[in-house]
Every structure is written in C-alpha cells, then in structure tokens.
Amino acid sequence: MTVSTMVVWGVVIGGLLLSLKPLGTYMYKVFTFQPTLFDRPFKPLENVIFRLIHVSRDSEMTALEYGVSFVLMNMLWALMAYTLLRIQGLLPFNPQHFPNLNAPLAFNTSASFTTNTNWQAYSGENTLSYFSQFAVLEFLQFVTPASGGAVGLAFIRGITGRKLGNFFVDLTLLLTRVLLPLALIFGVAFVAAGVPDTLGPYLHLHTLTGQTQIVPRGPIAGWEAIEHLGQNGGGFTNANSANPLENPSALTNVLQSIAMGLVPVAFFYMFGLFAGKRRLAWTLIAVAGTLFLAMLAMIYFPEASGNPVINLLGLSGHGNYVGTELQQGIGGTSIFETASNAFTTGSVSAANDSFLPIPSLALFLGMFLNMVFGGKGVGLLNMLMFVLLTIFLMGLMVGRTPEFLGKKIEAKEISLTAIAFLIHPLLILVGSAIAVATPLGMAGVFNPGPQGLSEILYAFTSGAANNGSALGGLGASLPFYEIAIGVVMILGRYASVVLMLLVAESLWQKKAVPETSGTMHTDTPLFASILLGAIIVLNALTFFPIMALGPLAEHYLLVTHHVFS
C-alpha cells in the first residue's frame, strides 16, 4: 500500500469520524427543535415556507399520512420532471440545442432522479440542456435525498418513542439547515479546486495533433456538491467523477468521498442521541464501518495485485489500471468506489466494468446490504431493519420476548419488517430473471461469459438499492431496461420505506418496558458481532447463488486464466 493511498484513506475516514459527532449533534438539535446557531438566518425563510404550505413546526402526522405525503410529493416531482424533459427543446438554457427526450428515457430518468437513484440511461453531455441539468435534475438532487432523510427521521422518532413528526417540516429543515448550507460550502470548495461552473457553451479546442475537440462543460461544481452530499450519484457527464472536469484532483476525490458519507454517518450518531444511547450509535457505526472497510479491502487488494491473466504475461506488479483514472490511482479509486456504493451514491470514478470480479462483488455487497451507512436516513432505516430482524431471531435466546429500545417486537412489527426485507431481493431476483429469460433483456448483453450476467444483475441491484451506478457494458438505453429498471427503482424506494414507517408507528404506540439485567443489550461488542454475523448470513443466503453465477464464476475463470475472445 502506497503512502498516498494511506493518506487519502486516512483523510476520508478520519474526516468522516471527526465530523459525525458535531454534525449529528447539530442535526439532533435541529430536528428536536432546539435552538441552534443558524436559527437567525434560516428561521424567517422557513416561516415563510410553512405559512405558504399551511403547516406549523410542531404539527404531527400518522405513519400513513407521513408515508402518503412522501410518496405523493415524490410523484409530483417525478411528473414535473417527466414533463420538463419531454419538452426540453422548447425550454431556455439549451446552447447545444438538444431535442426533447423520448417517453421511455424521460420515464426512466424522472423515476431515477426522483427515487434518489440517479441511474442514467443517457449521457448528460449529449442529451440534456443546462436547464434540464440544473433546474430539473439538480432540483431533484436536493429535494429527493431530503425526502428520504425525512422518512428516516420519522422512523427514528417512532422507534425512539416519539411522534413521527411532519413530513413537510422535516423536508424543509433538511433542505434549509443541512443540504443547502453544506452544498454551498462544498460547491465553493469545488470551484476553488478547479471544477468548472458556467452557463457558457461547450468549448471547441484545437489539440496538439491538429484535431478539434469539443469539451462539454456547464454548471458542474454546484452539481458535484449536491450529487455527492445527497448520495445522488448521477454524473453531469457520462463519465461522472472519472471525468477530470468533475473530479480534477486528489483533493476533489477526497472531498467527494467525504461529502457522500457526511450526512448518512451523522444520521447514525443522531439516532443514538434520539435513543439516548450514544453507545448504541457507536455499535451500529462499528458494524457499518467494519463492512465499509471490508468493501474497501475487497476492492483495493485484488486491483492492486493486478489481473492474473496479465500477470501471467509477465506484466505483473502494476495492478489493474484498466478503466481507472490514473491520477487518482488504485488507492483513490478504491475509497471513492467504496464510498459510492456503501453510501448508495452511485457516482463512479472509474469504469466499473473493468474491475476484477472480487472488487465487483464488493460493489454488489454495498448495494445488497444497502445499510453500510447507506443513503441518508434510508440507510439507517435499513440498518435498523436488520437490527430488528437480528433481535427477533437471536433475542429469543435470552428467554424473553425480543425487545428493542424497551419496545416488544411482536407479530405485527416482525411481519412488516420481514416483508420490507423481502422486497429488496424480490426486485433484484425477479427483475434479473425476467431480463435473462426474455429476448428483450438478452438483447442488451454485449459481453460474453459471467460478466454479461453480472451486468444484468448489477443493473437491477443498482435500481433496487437506489444506487444508480452501472457495471456498464449493458444496453441500458433499450426501452426494456429503461422501463424495467424504472419500475424497480420506484418499488425499491417506496415500498419498504412505507412498511418500515408502519413498524415505527406500531413500536411508538407500545408501552416501554424498563431495562433490567434480563434485557438483551444492543450496545455491546457482543451484539455488534451478532448483528454483523446475522447481516452477512441473511444476505449471503439470499444472494449467494446469483453471485456464484456472476462475479464468483468469473473469478474462478480468471484464476484459471480463461480468456474470452
């Protein structure tokens, strides 16, 4: 491991560790309506918004109201995005004169950006006007992570014995108090670090070889800030953060990696404050952190030791640089990719298709789990879903009805939780099965061998996990994939979240049981180990067969030096 790798990793991990406590505490104060430093500038603005939409800060919603508000609000945004993309040609800020989007692509794109997935079945620089980029998609990049975070907040409140709160209040505060200020800071930082931010047309440059090259540019710095802060992940250009204009240096690479994790990790800490158990927060952070480090190792070490087939040719010792942005190196790429799939951002700083099978497996892992901190709020919600499942399965072994935070977990909660857990594999497996079994789906496969299958699996996993990255190589712009993945993204975003809100409400309504020495503690290293084991086993049982058919099969072909011609 090189020194630069260690420095880059150290800065990212250290930055997240240092920020989680102050940011988590700040967010706890904001969402428990305690005074904070930023009341003065933001409160008047918020008050205007609240008056306009006729809600008060302390109004409450039931789980159903909260869930319906969340889904309806998102539907409204999707409809708006769909319409604007369909009439892009008529709208201003279109210096390249891009035409209207066709229906399947507009559906896929609006579904993708509304569900915080940012799966892109198009190349931004060849398809979208500046208006579509910043007024439609960048708008969604602000509001959809905020709405996901709001749901996470409601879940936290319910499970810690509070009323769920009001969706519109939470949405507004997440925007005004968390995302906008952070985006401002990171946007300015990116501009300072050399990321362009302009409404001017694409540059026409004459290269040294006498050719003319078109360099796409635009309001990129602001986009990058919220793309990563909101775990959105949709690139301004097709190459995403592998494009040197989006991610020009090691500094921006580190900043983007930190930006992705900042709020999701702080959500874990904030949960500990809500629960009145900081140790519980650290326990969950330790579990997610261990998985994060495992992913990092799974990506870095195989990549650094290189492709076995190439090594056989005597070219060993340089690592697998295919598809890697050379200036970031394998170390910088590994941390970015780990962060991107752990926090379900889905932006890429390399060509994922060129990764060796085990690193691909790590990318899958992040999306299967969907709780290695995950997207803000939603990742924590998934983590707590596993906590509930683990407590129910293992907690019986202490001879009491399983309980979490003093609330007994009974038939209703465990059924809803289990069904929420079911939805994720359901979408991935059924979607992939349909794609493989139909000519429509197979029409998009261009790579031979297991990699072709992995690409299909990855596409549906990315959609279900609302991640948005692609292994690439798949004909994702086929109408079949645009529609199928669009549907998967929508179900993946809303179905389990609404179920978990019902769980939170059901737990909130229960009377809390006092803690005794007969209570199983959830804030101990023992529980952390059990939770980690349960998460790994439950996911391995679900996804092992398809991973065997995809990345694992390819891995074994690679180590036996099988080459596809």
Place this chain on the structure above:
Amino acid sequence: MDNTIRTQPAASRPSRFGELVRDTLVKLDPRAMVHNPVMFVVEVGTAVTLWLTMFSSPGPQRAYDGLVTAILVMTLLFATFAEAYAESRGRAQADFLRQSRATAQARVVQGDGTWEWTEGTALQRGMRIRIEAGDVVPGDGVVLEGVGAMDESAITGESASVIKSPGDSVTAGTALLSDTLLVEITAEAGQTFLDRMIALVEGAERQKTPNEIALSALLGVLTLIFVLVVVTLGPITLYYGKHVVNITTLVALLVCLIPTTIGALLSAIGIAGMNRVAKIHVVAKSGRAVEVCGDIDTLILDKTGTITMGNRMATEFLPVPGVSLEELAEIAWMASDTDTTPEGRSVVELAQHILQRTQALAFSGESVPFSANTRMSGVDLADGRRVRKGAVDAIVKMVGQAPTALEEAAERVARAGGTPLAVAVDNRALGIIRLKDVVKPGLKERFANFRAMGIRTVMATGDNPITARVIADEAGIDEVLAEVTPEGKLALIQKEQSQGKLVAMTGDGTNDAPALAQADVGLAMGVGTMAAKEAGNMVDLDSNPTKLLDVVEVGKQLLITRGALTTFSISNDVAKYFAIVPAMFAGVPLLHGLSALNIMDLKTPQGAILSALIFNALIIPALIPFAVRGVKYRPQSADRLLLRNIFNWGVIGVIIPFVGIWGIDHVLGLFGLA
C-alpha cells in the same frame, strides 16, 4: 369409594404407539399442513418431485428423482412425528387427570327438598346437589350447608384431607370422606375445572402464543425469500443455456434452505412447554400465560408464609449474666421435653446441638402443658423444682424480680423480628430463647437466580413490618410491603404495570382475585377459593406459591428453545450452500470453477445434493429431544445467556452440517450413491 365407576377402561383407547403412528400420518394432510408454511412448501416440493419421478424416463435420473422424493417424504414424516410425539406425551398427562374425572351420578336436590339421581353429565349451573360420604363430587360448586372432609388427592396429589365448610369450593373428581354437604353447582357439565385442565393438557384448546405467531410469520417470510431465490434461479441460469439445472435439484435446494428444522419442531416446542408446566403440577389456562412468564419483571409473593417454613423455630439461646449457655440449653430442653409442637421440637434440637448430645436427658418429673391462661409450659421435677418456658411477661410475673438483662434481650429479639420466650427455674430467670420463622431451604439461592435474570421480587404481606423485613432480608427479597391490604396489592401491581413492567403474583383467597386478575401472571393455589382460581391464569395443584419460580423458568426455556432452534436452522444453511451450489452447476463448462466452493470435497454432484438433503431431514429427529425437553437454561444475565446460546446454536450450527454432510457423503459413497 368405588374406583371402577371413576376411571374409564384403558382398553377402549388405542395403544399409545398406534395413536402416534396414526397421528404422524394424519398430520400429513395438506389441509392441516397449510398452517405451517415451511412444511407446506416441503409437501408441495415432494409432490413435484414425485410427479417427476413418475413421469421421467427410467434410468439414473429417475433413480435420483426417486431418492430425493423419498428423503423429502422422510423429512415430512419426521416433522409430523415430532408434533405427534409431543402431543402423545401431553395425552399421557391428560390420562392421569382423566382417571380422576367423575363419571359419577349426582343427587340433585328437588324443590321439595328430596333428591333424585341424575347423570353427572346433565348438571347445570345453579343446581343444588347433595353429596354424601363416599361420593365422588360430580361437578364444581360451592358448599351451601354442612362441613365435611374432602379427599382432593386426585387433583392436588396431596393425601391430607381438606375440611370443606359453607362458602368453600368443591371440585369435580374429589371425594367426600365424611358427613354430608349441600352444594350449588357453579360450572356446567363438561366445563368443570378438571375438564378444562384435561383439554388444556391434551392440547385440544392449544392456540398459538403471540411469540409463536410472530416467529411463524418471520419463518413464513424467510421461506418466501428462499422460494424466490430458488424459483428465479431457474430463469437466471438460462443465461448459461437450457437445462442447466433440473427441477428436482432446485426442489432439493429449496427444502435445504427453508428453515425446516424449526418449522418441523415449532409446534412440538409449544406443546412440550405446556407439558413441562403440567408436569410440575401447574395448570396454565393458556400457552400465552406460560410465555408471559418468561417476560416477568416483578414477582409479588403474598404473605411471609409463602417463603418460610411457616413455623417459628428456636434459633438462639440468650442467657442472662451469670448463667452459662449450656445451663440455659439444658433447662430449656427439660422445659420442652414433652412439648410436641414444632416450636418445642426446635428448642430441643437446638439444645442438642449446643450440648453436643443426642440421648435423652435423665430427669423425672411431671409435665405441665401450655395453657392460654398461664402462657407457659414446662415440667415439675421430682426434686420440686419448677422448670418453665413461656411468654416473657408471664415468666417475669412468675419469678417476681427478673434481671434487666432478660427484658433487654427479649426486646432485642422482638425488634429483630423474632419471638422471645423466657426460661426460668422457680424464681430464677435464666435467659431468652429466640424463636424465629425461617426461610425455606434453597429459596435464597432461587431469589439470587432471579436477581441475575433481572426479576425483582417483592413481598406484599399482611405481617408487621419488622417480621416481614427480617424474613425478606434473610431470603434476599428485594422489596417488602408490610401490612398490605388486598386493595394495596392491587395498587402495587398497577403501579408496577404503569412503569411498563410485567407482574406475576400468587394468591389463594377470594380477596386476592382482583389482584390475580390484574397481574400479567396470576398463579392461584389449588386449595384456594374458586374465585381465586378463576381470576388467575394458572393454578398450582400443589398449592406451593414458590412454584411461580419454576413456571418462569419454563417460560424462559420455551422462548430460548425457539430462538436456539431458529438460529440453528438458519446457521445450517451456510454449509448447505457450499454443498449444493457447486454441485448443481457442475454440468456447465463455464461454471466449472465453482467446484472450488466444494470445500467439503464431496465426491459427486448428486451425492452432494442427497447428502445435504439427508442431513436436513435427520437433524429434525436429532433435535426432538431438545424441542421436547427444552434447551438447558441457566439463570444468568441476558448478555451471558446470549453469548452462550449464540455459541452453542449459532456458531456450532454453522460447523455441524459441514461435518454431517461430509460424513453422510462418505456413507453414501459406500453404497455407490455418491
């Protein structure tokens, strides 16, 4: 009394073994099986492979399909056998109770005061019946007139007869030994206490408990996930060409993955839990009540007598200055030599202990029995000395001038919750005997265990605070509420419950009924009034209040057993994947590399699948003893329990199938099947 009319002839019932076989087969009925989603999926899978066996072409494929089908049938039979076996054990206990069920006739009192024979089965609430000596009580009721001795051994197992007087309840199946009673029937025929006990023990009224429902739901969804995994695997493998996997193998994989171990044993665990409760002579009115016992936070024991021997015992001699301990002991012995009360015996025993002698004291004299008038007893020795022990003020009066040390010692004893007895010879006071109620042996350890489990014990007693406090300290009880009225007990329970705690209590009197009903677990004493028995959700036939401690352990064991077998079931799947996944794709050239996952080095693909499936089936009967007896439970803190059980069932659960499947594969190899 005539036993032949009471017991049903045993011969009319089919043999226990025949019943077991019949039940095992009857439970295969899909209409019954559908209530157990895990095993229902196995049954559907069996039907699929059976169909494939019948219609596939003869040859190796057909033999393989046939073998898989046979193993699946075996799996189903093991599951139904486990349940039938647990039920048959319950039935054995029901038979014990049924022996005492009265099929006797009743003397129903008519309006004119005469009585007529009526079948016991025709009794209705409100009827008045006459019971004469030698009759078996035909139904539950309340005594209106008369006093008589009742033999309740059929229900309580206690041989001592019980006196019943107006207001007392009588229970069907017991027998009147003397006199005549007029009884009003309080329960319809077939609804008596005994009838309900039998129904409960037999499992006829068994309903799934809340935790069982929750676990079933989770197992159902887990099964659904595995159905999904396996069903989608078919189309996904089309990527590598047609007929990559055959359906029989997919069914085998599915059955291996779904939690069949816990699915097969879940109801057996519940039935066996009820049986274990019945075995300690407690009748729980529902499985839910037993389960709630595992969650109890506070245990309320009524009255001091619950935890003490109930008799005051001599624990210490306190001589006044100038008297030796030995002299006091000897005189106290003399004074108590003819005293046959437990108190008197305990004085002699203590003196024997102090004097280190067991043979009788050599003295002669005339014993003076205790009388309420003198409040002392003793002996007038042949040499004229008058040896006495008795109430302190009575002795002081007898000796005239008692040393101040005597009264000081007496006061000290009283303040410490004991009862002082003074000892004197003629006009000379020798000292004080400390009489004290002592805690039943073994209870202190049990309460300590409860503290380890996080259960707080509270004693709510009508006794005075000093006595109660002393006993509580000695027993290690956490809290004492003295001089509590029945209303006070109710308030205490409500206060605990308002803090979210689950409360268990014991009681026997009618005035305990509201508290018993309010408590989450109310254990009524078998000798208690009908009102108490109706209000509680459990009845202890032995009338031992500390039985609650046993029931709590059974409740915890029940939950632990479910959790342990669920964990074990899921942990097992890891090894099964390593056996089946490399085997099922062995025919695809591009997937040959997956044989690296065959870390058990299983010989052939078909052998690997069969081995995993056989292991999956055999583990069910192997775990029946755990399901029926319950996983061993040691009282300790939740975190320690978790650590131990996670290791025993989670970690070992991952390892065992690797060894088991590897072993079965080698055995199959001997028969040329692998």
